[in-house]
Amino acid sequence: MAEQILIIDDEPAIAQTLKPVLAQHYTVATAGSAAEALRRARHTAYDVVLLDLGLPDADGKEIIANLRALSCRSIIVLSARHQETEKVAALDGGADDHLNTPFCIDALMARIRAALRCPNSTAPVQNFRSKELKVDFATHRVQFMDEDVKLSPKEFALLEALCRHAGQVVTRRQLLLAGWNDPAADGQNLRTYITLLRQKLEVDPGEPQLIVTETGVGYRLMATLES
């Protein structure tokens, strides 16, 4: 059965455009308000929810918490590019990913695929394999372009957090938790370790293609997974 997707946007033009495109691969429902969205979510367990943060009848944080409580698997927040604070609040408040509006459809499809890849907690994943990067979470073995790469434990912890959410944004807070077990740890350390990781895993560390910066939010591992 196709995965269930719910589009929550008060702008009908967006929903009208996205629905037929997404319907090629998924079962798609739309909601024009927070109230309608929650009504639908009560009856259906959606795999991916696309949530526009500018809804007229609900506070973003509130609706994310409610959707989470109604066992929606993954929430992707759509927001204007400059609203970094809002993005971070949504992500730290339970959203899984965000996408800047306006967006191109490829980016949206990639986000949805990444969201669907993220496993349920019942089946923990043991490794990560993409075209250029292979990571074994149990043995800590890392290969980049088929060559072994030696990582320090901190570097590995950060890479693991990024790989487990491959294609999705991982906030600084989440990375600080993964690396230092403390969301209030010094962000300077995080920057330094990301720089070190990039030196080992990027063709051009000055212009990263694999571990990209989500300015003001966090980092995203851009990788095409091997099927």
Place this chain on the structure above:
Amino acid sequence: MSSVFLQGRSAARALRKSKALTALLFVTVTVASYAAHFTERPITSALVYLMGVMVIGASRGLRSGLIAAVVASLIYSGLIRNPAFQFVPTSLDYYVPLFGFNFAALLSGMLAGRLKDRAELAEESRSQLDLLLQFSSKLQKAVRIEDVAQALYSTVSPDVIRDGIRPYLNEHIEEPERSAVLKVLDMESPADLIGMPADTHRLAVQDIDLPAFVDLLSMAVDRCGLLEDRAESQARLRSEDLKTTILSSLSHDLRTPIAAISASATSLKRFGDALSPAVREQMLDTIEHQCTRLDQFTAKLLSFGRLQGGVAALQSEPADVAELLGKAIATARANGPERLLNKQWADKPLIVMANPAMLEQVFFNILENAFSYTAPECAIAVIAEAHEGHASVVIRDNGPGVAAESLDHIFEPFFRSNQSKHTTGQGLGLFIAKGFVEAFGGTIAACSPHSAGPGLEIAITLPLAKDILEIEADG
């Protein structure tokens, strides 16, 4: 000659001050007169005595002069002329010196008194003039009413204002000047003047030429009012200009992409099947590309709005210049053809305090500028380094450069040089870059030609975050 005169003046001043010197002078002329008389020079003897009395009268005033005259006439008549001490006032010879000496003393004393009065009057009016001059020169610098108040409070004491200026205003000055000046008087004395020099406080109400003083004050208040009016109308004009420019830019920069999108979309809808696949593809590309352009323009308008509204709430945090440069380069590359970039920076964070998204936009705007005003084969150098407590970023292109007359204006909003009129920029990118960089305490400068060629170089410096500096110093 003048030194003799000066010595004379200082001797007169000494005489004025010292009684002992006066007595000494008197004894000296007495002895001289006596000596002259006994060397058969009676005229010299009388003249010497007369001169002494006149000098004393002139220097010590009428009273001392008269005392000297009486004593001198007694001595002259009784001791010098008649050594036999015959105090018999029968001879005319006795009365002549008495009258002569007293008349001389009277004349010189009166003259001295009048001179003294004159001098005092002159001194007083000089100090009044000094005060007015001092006040007027302070007022010259005043451009706001507050400056006038400051000039006033630093010139005279609050007592003078209360007992002199205020009553004078109420009695002699008409509305509306009166209330305009009263507004200045009602202003709190500026706090930084509490420790002002004490001599300004010594001036009493009667020491001040109130009409002239108030006249100066009123004129300065008038002038400030005019200046403020002019500044206001200039600001209004400027903001009207800016609004017009914004609206014309908006309508141009929004309408052009919309026109292209609209033409492409309606063509596809109506003739889609009849068009070749290549043409259809090109139209779809147009729609996509113009949407990106619209998106970037709205982002810039938003930043422009942030700058216009004041950038107080910037939410600065530690931001890595190297990382943001990489991100901006990737974004700029995604929008156009492949470009040759020469990146020079160390593989370590370069931390400044800034809003990361805004700083990224700064770098993006400059790169976008360099990309759009140079040919695709032109190399662009991006150099970032730490230098004397600052992060320095230089973005240098090898293009045709910017003419000197345009270079001064490239950071102004909506400015487009003649060379760039045909391109798609709105003239906001560099203005936003400058606004943001300066809001983060940095500097931005343009230079063309630069050290490595004829192109344009934009150099940015931003202060490195403090704690980072300390960590490096510790290490």
